[in-house]
């Protein structure tokens with residue numbers, strides 16, 4: 001690390017506080033980042049969140065720039081809020097949400113921006129129990145308006161588990177999150193290259209509406 005780089009890091013820590021976001025490529029490995037998120041989730045599940053990084057000082061410091069440490073792709077469902085279920089604050093998470101946490105060009109471009117320019121080192125694709133977009137896919141039939149494009153995006157995951165035993169919606173939630181994470185990790189040139197170099201990791205998870213727990217899917 002060059003002296004000027006070191007000074008920048010020290011200034012960053014000083015400005016944002018130790019709970020603040022360090023650049024993903026400077027300090028925190030993808031695995032350590034995942035641990036940080038899951039520890040936050042444990043606090044949320046237990047009903048003892050610490051609500052970090054939500055002070056006036058934090059807000060003011062972030063006006064100069066953002067260095068989120070993780071990227072979250074999750075559903076728009078009003079019960080599924082990443083800053084809450086990971087117990088994080090301002091400037092910590094770069095969040096992309098749409099119904100069914102599906103991939104399209106805008107979603108991929110947003111994630112690429114956070115990897116390339118903000119240097120976030122972890123991408124978590126979080127599906128959730130009883131997802132309405134997944135339920136619509138499993139139900140079949142014609143989805144009106146532009147909803148059909150969401151259903152079409154989830155359909156391959158449903159088809160991959162349609163013959164499995166158990167809850168078809170939950171099986172599809174899991175398969176879809178895994179599939180999206182897998183596709184995302186191979187998209188060239190930005191995310192694919194970052195994953196190959198080890199700078200970025202992509203994982204899939206499932207959020208439980210009742211317990212609040214995020215389970216990382218193998």
Ligand SMILES: [Zn+2]
Pocket residue numbers: 075076077099100101128130131132133134
């Ligand atoms: Zn949903």
